[in-house]
Amino acid sequence: MEWKVDRQSNKPLYQQVFDFIEQKISYGEFPLGTLLPSERKLAERLNVNRMTIVHVYDKLHAVGLVERKRGSGTRVSTHKWGVLSKGSTNWRRYVEGSTFLPTYPLIKRIREAAKQLENGFDLASGELSSDLFPSQLLQSSLVDESFPNDLSYEHPQGHLGLRETLSAYVKTNYNIKTTSSSILITSGAQQALYLITQCLLSPGDAVAIESPSYCYSLPLFQSAGLRIFGLPVGPNGINPKDIEDLYHKHQIRMVFLNPTYQNPTGTVLTDTRRKEVIEIAERLGIPIVEDDPFGLLSFKEEKHSPIKSFDYNGNVLYIGSLSKVVASGLRIGWLIGPQSVISRLADARQQMDFGLSIFPQLIANQFLQSADYTTHRKALTQELLDRRNTMISALHEILGEKVSFISPNGGLHIWCKINQKISDEKLVEEGIKNNVLFMPGSVYGFPDGYVRFTYARLEKKHIKDAVLRFSDILSRI
Amino acid sequence: MEWKVDRQSNKPLYQQVFDFIEQKISYGEFPLGTLLPSERKLAERLNVNRMTIVHVYDKLHAVGLVERKRGSGTRVSTHKWGVLSKGSTNWRRYVEGSTFLPTYPLIKRIREAAKQLENGFDLASGELSSDLFPSQLLQSSLVDESFPNDLSYEHPQGHLGLRETLSAYVKTNYNIKTTSSSILITSGAQQALYLITQCLLSPGDAVAIESPSYCYSLPLFQSAGLRIFGLPVGPNGINPKDIEDLYHKHQIRMVFLNPTYQNPTGTVLTDTRRKEVIEIAERLGIPIVEDDPFGLLSFKEEKHSPIKSFDYNGNVLYIGSLSKVVASGLRIGWLIGPQSVISRLADARQQMDFGLSIFPQLIANQFLQSADYTTHRKALTQELLDRRNTMISALHEILGEKVSFISPNGGLHIWCKINQKISDEKLVEEGIKNNVLFMPGSVYGFPDGYVRFTYARLEKKHIKDAVLRFSDILSRI
Numbered sequence: 001m002e003w004k005v006d007r008q009s010n011k012p013l014y015q016q017v018f019d020f021i022e023q024k025i026s027y028g029e030f031p032l033g034t035l036l037p038s039e040r041k042l043a044e045r046l047n048v049n050r051m052t053i054v055h056v057y058d059k060l061h062a063v064g065l066v067e068r069k070r071g072s073g074t075r076v077s078t079h080k081w082g083v084l085s086k087g088s089t090n091w092r093r094y095v096e097g098s099t100f101l102p103t104y105p106l107i108k109r110i111r112e113a114a115k116q117l118e119n120g121f122d123l124a125s126g127e128l129s130s131d132l133f134p135s136q137l138l139q140s141s142l143v144d145e146s147f148p149n150d151l152s153y154e155h156p157q158g159h160l161g162l163r164e165t166l167s168a169y170v171k172t173n174y175n176i177k178t179t180s181s182s183i184l185i186t187s188g189a190q191q192a193l194y195l196i197t198q199c200l201l202s203p204g205d206a207v208a209i210e211s212p213s214y215c216y217s218l219p220l221f222q223s224a225g226l227r228i229f230g231l232p233v234g235p236n237g238i239n240p241k242d243i244e245d246l247y248h249k250h251q252i253r254m255v256f257l258n259p260t261y262q263n264p265t266g267t268v269l270t271d272t273r274r275k276e277v278i279e280i281a282e283r284l285g286i287p288i289v290e291d292d293p294f295g296l297l298s299f300k301e302e303k304h305s306p307i308k309s310f311d312y313n314g315n316v317l318y319i320g321s322l323s324k325v326v327a328s329g330l331r332i333g334w335l336i337g338p339q340s341v342i343s344r345l346a347d348a349r350q351q352m353d354f355g356l357s358i359f360p361q362l363i364a365n366q367f368l369q370s371a372d373y374t375t376h377r378k379a380l381t382q383e384l385l386d387r388r389n390t391m392i393s394a395l396h397e398i399l400g401e402k403v404s405f406i407s408p409n410g411g412l413h414i415w416c417k418i419n420q421k422i423s424d425e426k427l428v429e430e431g432i433k434n435n436v437l438f439m440p441g442s443v444y445g446f447p448d449g450y451v452r453f454t455y456a457r458l459e460k461k462h463i464k465d466a467v468l469r470f471s472d473i474l475s476r477i
Numbered sequence: 478m479e480w481k482v483d484r485q486s487n488k489p490l491y492q493q494v495f496d497f498i499e500q501k502i503s504y505g506e507f508p509l510g511t512l513l514p515s516e517r518k519l520a521e522r523l524n525v526n527r528m529t530i531v532h533v534y535d536k537l538h539a540v541g542l543v544e545r546k547r548g549s550g551t552r553v554s555t556h557k558w559g560v561l562s563k564g565s566t567n568w569r570r571y572v573e574g575s576t577f578l579p580t581y582p583l584i585k586r587i588r589e590a591a592k593q594l595e596n597g598f599d600l601a602s603g604e605l606s607s608d609l610f611p612s613q614l615l616q617s618s619l620v621d622e623s624f625p626n627d628l629s630y631e632h633p634q635g636h637l638g639l640r641e642t643l644s645a646y647v648k649t650n651y652n653i654k655t656t657s658s659s660i661l662i663t664s665g666a667q668q669a670l671y672l673i674t675q676c677l678l679s680p681g682d683a684v685a686i687e688s689p690s691y692c693y694s695l696p697l698f699q700s701a702g703l704r705i706f707g708l709p710v711g712p713n714g715i716n717p718k719d720i721e722d723l724y725h726k727h728q729i730r731m732v733f734l735n736p737t738y739q740n741p742t743g744t745v746l747t748d749t750r751r752k753e754v755i756e757i758a759e760r761l762g763i764p765i766v767e768d769d770p771f772g773l774l775s776f777k778e779e780k781h782s783p784i785k786s787f788d789y790n791g792n793v794l795y796i797g798s799l800s801k802v803v804a805s806g807l808r809i810g811w812l813i814g815p816q817s818v819i820s821r822l823a824d825a826r827q828q829m830d831f832g833l834s835i836f837p838q839l840i841a842n843q844f845l846q847s848a849d850y851t852t853h854r855k856a857l858t859q860e861l862l863d864r865r866n867t868m869i870s871a872l873h874e875i876l877g878e879k880v881s882f883i884s885p886n887g888g889l890h891i892w893c894k895i896n897q898k899i900s901d902e903k904l905v906e907e908g909i910k911n912n913v914l915f916m917p918g919s920v921y922g923f924p925d926g927y928v929r930f931t932y933a934r935l936e937k938k939h940i941k942d943a944v945l946r947f948s949d950i951l952s953r954i
Contacts, residue, residue, distance in 0.1 A: 002637065002658055028791030029659040029816045088790045089764045094677040094730075095821045102824050115632075125629075133628040142619070151610040151804035152602075155592075160479065181479055182506040187664075187830035194829045200571040220828045253571075287566045313565045314505030327628035331834040339506045344572045347579050351697045352671045352829065353664035357808040357837035 005046055013048055014055045021056065025065055025076050032088040034076040036066065101219035106428060107443055113432045120435025121466035123453045126214075126263065126324075126412060131459065132383060133327040134367075134376045141366035148358055156346035158185025158334075159361040165368050166320075166334055173296060175309040176318065176336065184342045184349070187356060188333040189293055189321040190218075195335070195345045196254075196289055196317060197224040206250040210238055212415075214263040215256055216445030230445065231255075233262060235406060237269030240276035247284050254287050260304045261294040261411030264444050264452035268409065274307045281315045291319045294411035296377060299385045314338040322364060324412060324456075325377060331356070332364045384412070384456055387463060391455040394467035402474065403451075412456035417449065418474070424448045426477060436469040482523055490525055491532045498533065502542055502553055509565040511553045513543065578696035583905060584920055590909045597912025598943035600930045603691075603740065603801075603889060608936065609860065610804040611844075611853045618843035625835055633823035635662025635811075636838040642845050643797075643811055650773060652786040653795065653813065661812045661819045661826070664833060665805070666770055666798040667695075669812040672822045673731075673766055673794060674701040683727040687715055689892075691740040692733055693922030707922065708732075710739060712883060714746030717753035724761050731764050737781045738771040738888025741921050741929035745886065751784045758792045768796045771888035773854060776862045791815040799841060801889060801933075802854060808833070809841045861889070861933055864940060868932040871944035879951065880928075889933035894926065899954060901925040907954060913946040 005016050024030045036042070039057060043050040057074055060066040067077045078088075102108075110124050157163065163180035170176040186192045201207065203225025209215040211230030221228055229246050231238040237259055246252045257277070259269035269277075281288050290307045298304070308318035314337065321333035335342065349355065367373055391414060392407055405416045424440035431437055441450025458466055482493050501507040513519070516534060520527040534551055537543040544554045555565075579585075587601050634640065640657035647653040663669045678684065680702025686692040688707030698705055706723050708715040714736055723729045734754070736746035746754075758765050767784045775781070785795035791814065798810035812819065826832065844850050868891060869884055882893045901917035908914055918927025935943055 003656070023656070024816070026789065027654045027656065027659070028788055028793075029656065031791030031815050034815070034817065087759045087762050089758075089762050089792050091764075091791075091815055091818055094764070095818060097679055098676045099679065100676045100825050100828075102821070103827065108824075127629060130627040130629060133626070135624065135626045135628060138628075139624045147612065147616045148806070149610070149612045150607045151612060151615075151806035152604060152607060153805045155479075177504045179480070179500070179504065179506065182504070187832075187834075190828070191830040199575045199577045202574055202576065218828065223828070281566075282564045285564050285566050287568075287571070311505055312503065314508030314568075315566050316505075328630045328831075329625070329628035329835040331830070331832065338508050338511070338568055339501070340511065340572060341568055344579070347585075348577050350580065351577075351667070351695065351700070353668040353808070354805075355664075355808065357664075357834055358806040359836040359840060360834035363836060 014052045017056045030076050032078045036074045101223045122437050122457050124437035124439050125457050127328040129457050137372040154355050156350050162361045162365040165365050174306050178336050182339050182342050184335045184346050186333040187331045188323050189319045192319045192335040199348045206252045207254045208246050208252045209256045212444035212446040217443045233265050240273050243280050256289045258291045265415045266408030278310045288316045293321045293324045298410040300409050330360050387455040387460050390460050390463045394464045398467050398471045412454050414453045416451045430473040434473050491529045494533045507553050509555045513551045578700045599914050599934050601914035601916050602934050604805045606934050614849040623843050631832050633827050639838045639842040642842050651783050655813050659816050661823050663810040664808045665800050665810040666796045669796045676825045683729045684731045685723050685729045686733045689921035689923040694920045710742050720757050733766045735768045742892045743885030743890050755787045765793045767793050770798045770801045775887040777886050807837050864932040864937050867937050867940045871941045875944050875948045889931050891930045893928045907950040911950050
């Protein structure tokens, strides 16, 4: 609920809340039978005294807008203003009937807390802080001559100009060779993953993902009815042999990997292992989905060539994105793969949303071609390195032996093991209460006692305080 | 295939084509075993002599890049450069295994012809012509102060400012009362429909749609496993009684309507019937999905209040869009409904694409609030009226008794019955051959012998010639 009471208004608070709920009911936004939040919860959400809400609910009841039944809370009345309503859709049946699973409650809880956070520390959201987004540069990239005249529907695979720019971009930056007709522009990496799980796999199919993996945090794998098997991640990434084992044991049909600065562990799959992965995929004929959002955010001179760059036979679907390198709100990602696959997924995407808006595609296209982009990326990587260093010093200094971690050589995250027995849920709740947010290991499919800290979303000057705050709650539990 | 031969180049044509295919193979875009197009087809597509392609395929075969088997065409060789390849994913199994259905071949054929059309007449694409898009006005709406600094992920329901603007916009223009928390910004109407069919319905559910209806042209209903029943559309729209009958016979769980300037018939559901629809929906407790992309494109003074404006109990999910009023490439639509439904669909959408880009949302928000928008809409409606009139005169003058139609009072389309026995597919193929494109009735679930003409996509001066061309092919069949 985004609505807030207006404390400057002459209208009493209870009247404001009453009018708000009455409006929701009369507009059909709270249809007949809708369960209203409990008095305590609504008071908390609107940050008013509970007695105010008690007063509001009493008045709603007196005018006949709500019904109360012991044990089942307050519901919008099926009689409205004294007249028996003809009826209404049982929306709950529709909302709960679908096989499409909702976001995990714990993740939802953290995301909502992040939206409401004021004067707190967000070590949870896996994105850059606002000051790192190149807004000015993006704006100047949308110059007069690039503003489109033809605003018709785009090509199903996305704007041709951007696809051509990207085919040069992945060649220069990743040594991936491809042409524009094998690229699909997507709404970030998320849409690429959604298309793959929905359109290339069927319910009951077995797939392999890293363990831990951000993939566990995406209910879309479960929604698609896939059976998931884990590939344990060590300091050098997964063990390619494990793919072969899973293939023989469970007939896995696809492997999802995030080999460079893996989310959440920050580890890198070695080059030798990358080549082994390709060799196994070719031999067994199972495709690899390589998600590579952090590849360019490297703190070292050496670059890691994506698995895709060793893929001469089209076994790898490669996912790239500008979300972590430019801005998450731009919503530009891409998928590279065999032409028949790309064209099939482009057709499916047309049916889902009829393609991306032309505007972010043009902005991305201009920006990637400008000299500003390189400048931006260098500055960004330097700043992320500074933040990582600050975070690591703070962890050593403040938490010492209480946590263990491997310092990541790139990306946005540090993966910490907490060296004491602890309940993830309790830790998160305590964190929310004390305005310090982080991601518990359980959302990545790991047992309790691990935490992912994002050092990219907090300005450097706040990082030490954030770790202090975390240390506080840890010692209190 | 977007690639073209370069006729200015010194490199012989056959060498260009050879290099192109060799590149595709070596990049893995045509993986091992990929079936290449027949010599005739590829020659047609690249607009070169068939002998050129014969020469190319011979050479590809000679160097061992392709294999030929009598009756099964030319395939990428499993031996590459003489070395037996380790193997490759059988992508066909993945691409064809999914329950997600591809676009209907006839529609795909017409869309592809529309993309390649030069010096022809596009009466098929259901969108405005490029000259009608307010590019200049949109550009000036993206002024300095509106350019965002914070490019983080947006609220799952979309940009709050735009949702607030829309809640005022639908009040003024449609007499729909709602608040920002009951609005979901979508990628056009298409995404709203996709979310509804995927997340509120289950395979096997029965739904009612108009007959004819553009819904038949969307495989997404079939992909979601829905059973579809038709509500016949007369000059005054559907008969509400039919909803009740379908409910009793087939337990329909949802009704999809496009009551104003219906696509494809152009008809309007009368106000009396709209109220009957609401009454029936309330009594039976079945939700109505009201798609309203053309409501504002009215050639008469009178306005048609959406069904949603009579919906006080939250039985209607209302879909709006800027695709037909501003620009299809902007990709801004919205869904209005009970808060619990909107919040559920917003959560599902996060899993599909993590939300829309901030840029089209800001551009739409600025534009809808500017005086330019009203000016644009008035000019647009006047121009569409001119085009409709031109089209109707041409139809009368040139085709006379050969076709029957009702003149639409708004929207983009004229629905014509052809008064002779005819095969839709033949008519379309003859049209493509002669560079005049239109949509046959069969794609809207109707028997052969109907055609939808879009008068909005062609400039006025070309409309008469388009009808002449159509008349030519009609008399030839």
